[in-house]
Each structure stands twice: as structure tokens, then as C-alpha cells.
Amino acid sequence: xxxxxxxxxxxxxxxxxxxxxxxxxxxxxxxxxxxxxxxxxxxxxxxxxxxxxxxxxxxxxxxxxxxxxxxxxxxxxxxxxxxxxxxxxxxxxxxxxxxxxxxxxxxxxxxxxxxxxxxxxxxxxxxxxxxxxxxxxxxxxxxxxxxxxxxxxxxxxxxxxxxxxxxxxxxxxxxxxxxxxxxxxxxxxxxxxxxxxxxxxxxxxxxxxxxxxxxxxxxxxxxxxxxxxxxxxxxxxxxxxxxxxxxxxxxxxxxxxxxxxxxxxxxxxxxxxxxxxxxxxxxxxxxxxxxxxxxxxxxxxxxxxxxxxxxxxxxxxxxxxxxxxxxxxxxxxxxxxxxxxxxxxxxxxxxxxxxxxxxxxxxxxxxxxxxxxxxx
Numbered sequence: 623x624x625x626x627x628x629x630x631x632x633x634x635x636x637x638x639x640x641x642x643x644x645x646x647x648x649x650x651x652x653x654x655x656x657x658x659x660x661x662x663x664x665x666x667x668x669x670x671x672x673x674x675x676x677x678x679x680x681x682x683x684x685x686x687x688x689x690x691x692x693x694x695x696x697x698x699x700x701x702x703x704x705x706x707x708x709x710x711x712x713x714x715x716x717x718x719x720x721x722x723x724x725x726x727x728x729x730x731x732x733x734x735x736x737x738x739x740x741x742x743x744x745x746x747x748x749x750x751x752x753x754x755x756x757x758x759x760x761x762x763x764x765x766x767x768x769x770x771x772x773x774x775x776x777x778x779x780x781x782x783x784x785x786x787x788x789x790x791x792x793x794x795x796x797x798x799x800x801x802x803x804x805x806x807x808x809x810x811x812x813x814x815x816x817x818x819x820x821x822x823x824x825x826x827x828x829x830x831x832x833x834x835x836x837x838x839x840x841x842x843x844x845x846x847x848x849x850x851x852x853x854x855x856x857x858x859x860x861x862x863x864x865x866x867x868x869x870x871x872x873x874x875x876x877x878x879x880x881x882x883x884x885x886x887x888x889x890x891x892x893x894x895x896x897x898x899x900x901x902x903x904x905x906x907x908x909x910x911x912x913x914x915x916x917x918x919x920x921x922x923x924x925x926x927x928x929x930x931x932x933x934x935x936x937x938x939x940x941x942x943x944x945x946x947x948x949x950x951x952x953x954x955x956x957x958x959x960x961x962x963x964x965x966x967x968x969x970x971x972x973x974x975x976x977x978x979x980x981x982x983x984x985x986x987x988x989x990x991x992x993x994x995x996x997x998x
Contacts, residue, residue: 677691677692678691678692679691679758680692680748682744682745682748687759687760687762687763688741688744688745688757688758688759688760688763689757689758689759690745690748690755690756690757691755691756691757691758692753692754692755693754693755693756693784694752694753694754694786695750695753696749696750696751696752696753696754696787697750697751697752697753698750699750701750701751701752702747702748702749702750703733703746703747703749703751703787703790704733704747704790705733705734705747706732706733706734706735706792706793707732707733707790707791707792707793708730708731708732708733708790708791708792708793709730709731709732709733709746709787709788709789709790709791710728710729710730710788710789710790710791711728711729711746711785711786711787711788712726712727712728712729712785712786712788713725713726713729713742713783713784713785714726714783714784714785715773715781715782715783716781716782716783716784717776717779717780717781717782718758718779718780718781718782720782723773723774723775723781724773728788731743732793733746733747735829735833736825736826736829737826737829737830738826739759739763739764739765740763740764741757741759741763741764741781741783742757742783742785744763745757745783745785746785746787749785749787750787751787751789751790752786752787752788753786753787754784754785754786755784755785755786756782756783756784756785757782757783757784757785758780758781758782758783759780759781759783760780761778761779761780761781764779764780764781765779765781766778770821770822770823771821771822771823772821794807796837796840801841801842801845801846801850802850804837804838804840804841805838805841805850805853805854805857807837808834808835808837808838808857808861809834809857811830811831811833811834811837812830812831812834812857812860812861812864814830815827815828815829815830815831815834815861815864815865815868816864818830819864819867819868822871824868824869824871824872825868825872827864827865827868828865828868828869831861831862831864831865831868832865834857834861835858835861835862835865838854838857838858838861841854855888855889858888859885859888859889859892859895862881862882862884862885862888863881863882863885863894863895863898865881866878866879866881866882866885866898869881870898870902875902875905875906878898878902879899879902879903879906882895882898882899882902883899886899891922893919893922893923893926893929896915896916896918896919896922897916897919897928897929897932899912899915900912900913900915900916900919900932900933900936901932903915904936904939907943909936909939909940909943910940912936913933913936913937913940916929916932916933916936917933920933
């Protein structure tokens with residue numbers, strides 16, 4: 623997955639050995655389309671092609687946030703790449719102040735597959751073969767507020783992209799690939815996802831892992847050997863594990879839990895899946911389930927110190943959580959039985975005082991009557 627031994631992705635590995643449909647620039651060799659030879663010279667370009675004039679900006683979304691300017695004209699609309707095709711471009715990325723970020727003589731990606739920033743994905747669809755264009759994009763169509771680790775893009779940076787469209791190849795048809803080729807292609811997708819994960823491009827990494835899983839699901843176990851079946855199982859588990867790890871980084875805990883649960887369907891005694899499942903369950907305050915899950919992991923690997931420490935910490939947190947919950951319940955209810963007694967006692971005290979006062983008034987009235995009678 624590395625080009626020339628560097629950390630850059632060599633996306634040519636996405637191309638399986640199937641007969642490609644190739645488009646090349648008009649200033650090199652004839653263009654092949656659907657098996658027919660088409661010479662892409664200036665005479666074939668129609669005046670009705672929606673190509674913006676050279677040296678003028680074309681506002682793609684008509685919001686001023688994504689613009690394209692033709693630096694070197696290429697083929698007409700017949701040579702535009704289609705969604706789903708794998709394209710090869712040269713790419714120079716700069717900040718708007720001219721700071722060079724990255725220069726790639728060759729870069730491959732699949733159109734419409736969320737493998738690159740939206741600005742690049744959309745603009746390349748509007749380029750003829752051999753065309754060189756300058757693209758200016760707002761951060762909203764680039765890396766956004768999160769920025770990027772590799773290449774290093776600051777948070778909220780607007781970008782200038784100099785792009786030349788070099789080639790377009792039809793993506794491999796899964797129906798035409800053998801199980802061995804499918805496993806190789808899925809492995810490639812998974813490895814590309816790993817590189818993106820290391821670059822902290824977690825969203826793009828998830829796309830790669832999902833693509834790999836989609837390929838593996840197209841393989842029938844009836845068509846593969848027992849050795850290939852084991853490789854396929856390991857590949858699925860690794861894709862799910864790495865996808866879940868990416869989702870955890872993005873705090874997509876429910877989605878991550880789904881991935882770990884799928885791992886345990888394939889491998890019920892996978893300690894790594896049990897361990898991470900327990901950690902996710904705690905985030906949902908499901909302590910009892912989490913503790914039970916970690917205990918199962920510890921049964922499988924009794925000397926695993928990481929699991930031991932996490933289980934100990936989890937049980938301590940569970941006790942603290944229960945104590946806090948009980949205190950909150952008592953505070954909310956305020957011990958209703960004692961409150962009732964207090965209210966009854968207060969009511970009796972009030973009645974007793976009122977009765978005593980009334981009795982005193984009555985006795986006083988009788989005494990006064992006796993005194994008056996005595997005088998008479």
C-alpha cells in the first residue's frame with residue numbers, strides 16, 4: 623500500500639487484473655472507450671461542451687466556496703471520468719497563502735467513493751482527459767475544522783489544488799473476480815484503511831474498511847478452500863476491529879459496539895473483542911454486562927494483565943456508581959415513610975395545642991360566671 627516505499631498510498635493496488643477501459647490525454651496516445659478507438663484532438667471538442675473558458679473561474683456550486691479554473695484544456699465531455707471509475711491525477715496542494723503542503727506526481731482514487739475531500743472528488747468529474755486545472759475550495763469542502771495530520775492541514779484551512787487528469791480506469795467488476803482476487807482486493811482496502819487510521823483520517827479509514835467488508839461478503843464459502851476460508855475469516859475480523867477502533871476515535875460508540883458484536887459472532891472467544899465490548903458497555907452505564915464480558919475474557923486469558931486491571935477498575939467504578947445512584951434516589955424520595963410520620967406528628971401537635979387552648983378559654987368562662995353569680 624506504499625508508493626516507492628513512502629507512506630503515501632499506492633492506490634493502483636485497487637486495480638484487479640481485469641481488462642480496463644482506459645482514457646488517456648489527447649496529447650499522448652489515442653483514447654480507448656468501450657473498445658472503440660477515439661482520437662481526442664481539438665477537432666472533436668464541441669463548442670457546446672460546458673468547459674469554462676481558460677483563465678476564468680467556474681463557480682461549481684454557485685456559492686463561491688468551490689471554484690475551478692482551466693490552466694490547460696483537455697478532452698471534451700466524452701473523456702470526463704464517471705463515478706465509480708478509478709482516476710489517476712497529479713496533485714499539488716497549497717494553502718491559499720501559497721504555502722506548499724504536498725506534491726504528488728501520481729495519485730489514484732475512486733470517484734464518488736468518499737476516498738478524498740469533496741472538493742477534489744467533485745472537480746475532477748468536470749475535467750477532460752489531459753486537462754490541468756486550479757481548484758480553490760473553502761474549508762467546508764476540504765478538511766473542515768478538524769484539519770489533517772498527513773498531509774498537515776491546519777484547522778479551518780482553505781486550499782488551492784493544482785490538478786491534472788492523467789488516466790481513468792473502470793473499477794474491477796466483483797462478479798468477474800475469483801475468490802483469491804477478491805481476498806487480495808479486500809486486503810488492499812483494509813491496508814489502505816490502516817494507513818488512513820494512522821494519519822487520523824478516521825472517516826476515510828472507515829470507508830476503506832466498509833469497502834473491504836463489502837468485497838468479503840461477495841465471496842461464497844462454497845467456492846474457496848479451507849485455507850482461504852481461514853484467511854477470509856481473519857480478514858473480516860480485522861476489518862471489523864479496525865473499523866470499530868476508528869468509530870471509537872470519532873465517539874461513535876453505538877456503531878463501534880455493533881462492530882465488536884459482529885466480531886464475536888465470527889469469533890466468540892476473541893479476547894480483544896470482549897475487552898473492547900466491555901469498555902463500550904461501560905460508556906452506556908451497563909456495568910453488569912461489562913463486568914460479565916470482561917470476566918469471560920479473563921477466563922480465556924487468566925494472566926492478561928490489561929484485562930485484569932480494566933476489570934478491577936470497572937468493578938470499583940461500578941460500586942461508586944451504585945453508591946451515587948442510591949444517594950440520588952434517597953435524595954429524590956427524601957425517605958417518604960419518615961416524612962409521613964413527621965407530617966402526622968405535626969398535625970397531632972397542632973390539634974393538641976388547639977384543644978388545650980379551647981379548654982382554657984372554656985374554664986376561664988366558667989370561673990367568670992361563678993364570680994358574677996357570687997356577687998349577686
